[in-house]
Amino acid sequence: MATLGQTIKSLWSMVVGMKVTGIEFFKPKLTVHYPRKEVDNLGTYRGHCDLVAREDDPLTPKCIMCGICVDNCPSGCLSLTMHVVGEGKPRPAGGAGELMLAQEVILPGSIKKAPPTGKAERVLDSFRLNYNYCSLCGLCVQNCPVSSLAWSREAYLVGRSRQEFEFDLLARLRAKAASSQGVKAA
Amino acid sequence: MALEANYGMVGDFYTQNFTTTHTGDGDTLILNLGPQHPSTHGVLRVVVELDGEYVKKAEPVLGYIHRMHEKMGEVKTYLQYLPNMGRVDYLHALGWNWAYVGAVEKLMGIEVPERAEFIRVITCELNRISSHLLWWGAYLLDLGAFTPILYAFADRERIMDILQMVTGSRLTYCYYRFGGVSADIGEKFISDLRAFLAQFKARIPMFHELVTGNMILRGRCVDIGVLPVEMCRRYGATGPVLRGSGVAYDVRRFEPYSVYDQLDFDVPVGKAGDAMDRYDVRVAEMVQSVRIIEQALDKLPEGPFLNPDLPDRFIPEPGEVYYSVEGARGKIGVYIVSDGSPKPYRLKLRSPSFSNLSLFAELSQGTLLGDAISIMGSLDLVIPEIDR
Amino acid sequence: MTALLANPLVQLVIALLALLGFVGLNGLVLVWMERKVVGFIQRRPGPFEVGPHGLLQPLADALKLIGKQLVTPRGADRPLFWLAPILSVMPVPLCFLPIPFSPLLTGMELNVGVVLILAFSGLNVLALCLAGWGSNNKYSLLGAARAVSQSVAYEIPLLLTVLCIAFQSGSLNLNVIAGHQSGILHWNLWVQPLAFVMFFIAATAETNRAPFDLPEAESELTAGHHTEYSGMGFGLFMLAEYMYMIIICGMAAVLFMGGWDGPVAPGWWWMVIKIYAMLAAMMWFRWTFPRVRFDQLLNVCWKWLIPLGLANLLATALIMKLVG
């Protein structure tokens, strides 16, 4: 008799399961149909890093070319070249094997403090990100002493080759500035 | 030509080794489960010897997703190694994050602000729920039920939305920093989280109705893969696998780190040590994690989320340190030897899945093929964590 | 013209052609329906992009399957390997022939219709067996072994329940059986509820549908007997699976629910409604339950269904004897 009761109870469990899926059948769908609708929480999404322009000049990034981001990057995907005004050639900052830490700025792990002043004027020639290797760890953005890096909210990046993910961040910044100025002018 | 004659079934080193040492009398079938097989969840390979449907011998073959995480630790600075942790076990990334930053903090004597500790508890437990949810769905997928994983994903998706608010990513989080976390949690995070917890608690009974009580599922789990405590000890099993066998060992309780000693939670244990017990333990742990998060939210103090006086460089004194946390799969341990340089001299990761997998060979002996799959699922293996 | 139509041979040809069309169309509809049902159960929309609400998706899939390269694995037994999928679909039109959609809409009225269907659908096992054997793949072989023992086991309860109905109606002719049950209260369902449940369970197992889909249990055997099939080889197995589902549900409708009979306006549409309702139930099963283990599957059959079926048969026979 006990086994019979057990059996009936087990069989009932099947009915209960079917009830659950039956109810779910009629509930509204959860899918966000991508091309027609997009998710709305990209405001907090970490895309690749992007340069931030100075308040007074949308064409120039805030970057002081300290090289911290380049040195800290675990994947070695950032590279920048610059030259000191008066010196002729561009030269790469940071990288090259050993950890190179510029003395004048706050070091990794700390949050932003005031940028150094009174240094020789330097000009950023290029700032490149090889997004293929980026691990989106956030160390570059977090450790930039002048907040010159920020997350882009690019969640829908597609490309056909690796080269398409080697970004020239300086060019991106300028293009963005140009397009927003175009909008303003219009 | 020889290959042709054998229809390419000569096999590689492992299969050959397996065939030379196999137990059968020649009337058995040697089957490669994996490295691409629907129920090995990644690139685990198990060579099994089948006598009809019975598993006579099983041997896991590892290394298909070995990424040299330990070696990478030796060539990267302490800070640069951070993103690796999210990739060791991508399902409970924050557990690994924590084990590593905890180890470095212990090594260098870095203080963590109280608020940061609570944020860590909240996010880590949230991540544990999402990991268990995925396990729940994937296990049922192994047992042939397709729908539960989608229900689990509906909740997991919300957890990822919430975690994305602070971590910025959805899977391989790199959120903890030496001396705190990389971003503070805000009002929206807290309100969304509370809403989620309330909704999630209401959903658990549905999970039980759909799955836990189901007669077929019970037939597939009860008394399957009974794991004696003695065997757990021999293989170093931890986490829900050990607790399913009735040992209430939880790092959060027995070596309390962070603020876990201020929080009130139970350590669910099983009785028989079968797959059903491991299942029950994990489901109960989700409920406990909800409890922990609720308490932590109530107690969340004000203050900085990152230690404001961090050292300029993360270059520890020579020495060694071991730090362990309770991950979703068991005890995660990070052991670091420092020689006083900016990079660790040696870094060792203790991954719970590795120990849990090791016992599969013994546990699956003599079971049916279907049971072996059920046992493997109940161990909750994450292959990248095994191979590291 | 009418004389020509009266010729039974011509009728047969027309019926066969119509059935082929029916089979193809239903295959497409069922694939779409299954995917929609699972989508809705899992709270997603299912196929959506091709055609309105994804209606043309199965057509696109079919085209894709037809267009794909047919790969024969190395070491496979080529003739057997390719014979298997064909053998699996071939009996399908034959099995449809005796099913009465309405008294007029019957492919061929046979006085052994039930036996014909059971006999020809049994051929499917042979196909699975050949597929497993011919593929030179261990997973396929295991799948085939499972398929054979499962089909052999579950054919018995299926037959036992069918016999009950046959006893009651005194005929193996499906038209006669359906004709006996005019009026919803006279459906065999009410007289033989146990037989109906057993029939349905055995039918699910016979068609290898979850939770009894062990021959292709993908978490154990990747894809079981059709692991190695590509393109239309796989497509034919799929088609056959869906067709056997329709056949067996059609049989259930005739045996237990009065076929074309309905509360209002009896006609072939009732038959279609009943078949699709049962198919929906089968899909509902599939997307709700975990898969049983192989020995449990056989235990259910040998320890529950067959004894119960025998008892039921005995009771039916006794009652028929006493009452009749």
Ligand code: SF4
């Ligand atoms: S997010 Fe990390 S890996 Fe990517 S560029 Fe920044 S520092 Fe490098």
Ligand code: SF4
């Ligand atoms: S850390 Fe900031 S300021 Fe320094 S080089 Fe990088 S972007 Fe420029």
